[in-house]
Amino acid sequence: QQQVKQSPQSLIVQKGGIPIINCAYENTAFDYFPWYQQFPGKGPALLIAIRPDVSEKKEGRFTISFNKSAKQFSLHIMDSQPGDSATYFCAASKNNAGNMLTFGGGTRLMVKP
Amino acid sequence: NAGVMQNPRHLVRRRGQEARLRCSPMKGHSHVYWYRQLPEEGLKFMVYLQKENIIDESGMPKERFSAEFPKEGPSILRIQQVVRGDSAAYFCASSWDRGYEQYFGPGTRLTVT
Numbered sequence: 001q002q003q004v005k006q007s008p009q010s011l012i013v014q015k016g017g018i019p020i021i022n023c024a025y026e027n028t029a030f031d032y033f034p035w036y037q038q039f040p041g042k043g044p045a046l047l048i049a050i051r052p053d054v055s056e057k058k059e060g061r062f063t064i065s066f067n068k069s070a071k072q073f074s075l076h077i078m079d080s081q082p083g084d085s086a087t088y089f090c091a092a093s094k095n096n097a098g099n100m101l102t103f104g105g106g107t108r109l110m111v112k113p
Numbered sequence: 114n115a116g117v118m119q120n121p122r123h124l125v126r127r128r129g130q131e132a133r134l135r136c137s138p139m140k141g142h143s144h145v146y147w148y149r150q151l152p153e154e155g156l157k158f159m160v161y162l163q164k165e166n167i168i169d170e171s172g173m174p175k176e177r178f179s180a181e182f183p184k185e186g187p188s189i190l191r192i193q194q195v196v197r198g199d200s201a202a203y204f205c206a207s208s209w210d211r212g213y214e215q216y217f218g219p220g221t222r223l224t225v226t
Contacts, residue, residue, distance in 0.1 A: 006155075034214070043117075043204055043217035044156065089155055099211060100146060100169060103155035 004092050006104025013080055014112050021075045021107045023090035028071070030092040032099065035064065035075050038087045038106075047088075048075075080111045115140050117207050117218035118187075125224045132192040132199070134221045138207030145188040146215060147180060150202040162188060195225045 006023045013019045023033075032051055036044035050057045050064045050073065057064045061078040077084055087108050091101040118137040126132050138145050143164050148156040158172040162182035173180065177195075182188040192199055202222045206215040 036217070043119075043219045046214055046216060049214065099208065099213070099215065100158045100161055100172070101148075101156070101206075101215060102158065103148075105155045 004090060004102050004104040006090050006107060008107060009105065010108040010110075012110045012112065015081060017080050017111070019077050019080055019084075019109055019111070021088055021090070021109075022072065023074065023092075023104050024070075024072045025092050025102075026071065027092070027094070029094045030102075031095050032093045033064070033066065033073050034091050034093075034101070035062070036089045036091065036103075038089065044089060077109075080109075082111045082113050085110050117142075117205060117216055119203075119205050119218035119221050121221060122219060123222050123224070125226060126195050127226055128196055129194050132195050132223055134190040134192075134203050134205075134223070135187040136190070136205030136207075136218060137187045138205075139216055142207035142209050142216075144208045144211060144213075145182050146206040146208075147188075147190050148204045148206065148217075150204060150220075152201070156204060159190070192223075195223075197225045199223060200225045 004025045011019050034049035035047045037047045038044045048059045048062045052068050063076040066073045087106045089106050090104040093099045093101050120135050145162045147159040150156045160173050160180045161169040177193045179191045202220045204220045206217045208215045
């Protein structure tokens with residue numbers, strides 16, 4: 001199975017809140033899990049990525065948590081700001097298969113001032 | 114500008130016409146990926162190319178679609194005899210090598226009337 005399931009589809013938080021976006025995958029051959037941020041009319045921008053040999057990775061206000069046994073990973077945005085309002089996509093790929101990305105369906109995040 | 118470049122940004126075609134989408138990868142990148150994004154959906158992999166070679170076209174429709182990445186010049190995604198269902202945003206991504214991060218261009222939004 002190549003599917004990556006993402007939830008929720010949409011999320012509204014207040015400024016300063018911590019939105020959490022979850023993804024689940026089925027293919028245990030996946031070994032690279034990036035998150036992309038997309039603003040309307042723009043291309044996806046790489047935000048942060050993790051490989052299954054670590055359980056957590058932080059970059060600035062963004063944190064990925066990874067649970068290999070459950071085949072799940074999530075994105076947390078600390079101290080969220082209105083400028084974080086965008087659509088977020090999780091993805092997965094198999095490094096030895098050319099790195100083509102399988103994307104989740106996306107989460108539309110709105111951070112209210 | 115060292116980013117991935119795509120042109121045109123917007124393309125309108127009538128049913129039955131041909132659409133040509135161009136992608137210039139980031140400087141130093143020799144791997145190109147094409148993805149399609151339907152409205153309100155995630156991105157779907159179409160094709161993976163290196164210079165003068167198609168590595169993986171498992172996501173390409175069998176008919177009307179073709180892609181190339183010549184030794185000189187941009188990668189081109191060609192859609193012949195477009196139909197309304199081809200209306201979507203088409204994104205190109207590039208990477209330095211197989212297994213490295215993919216960086217996306219701004220996309221070409223194709224509208225078939």
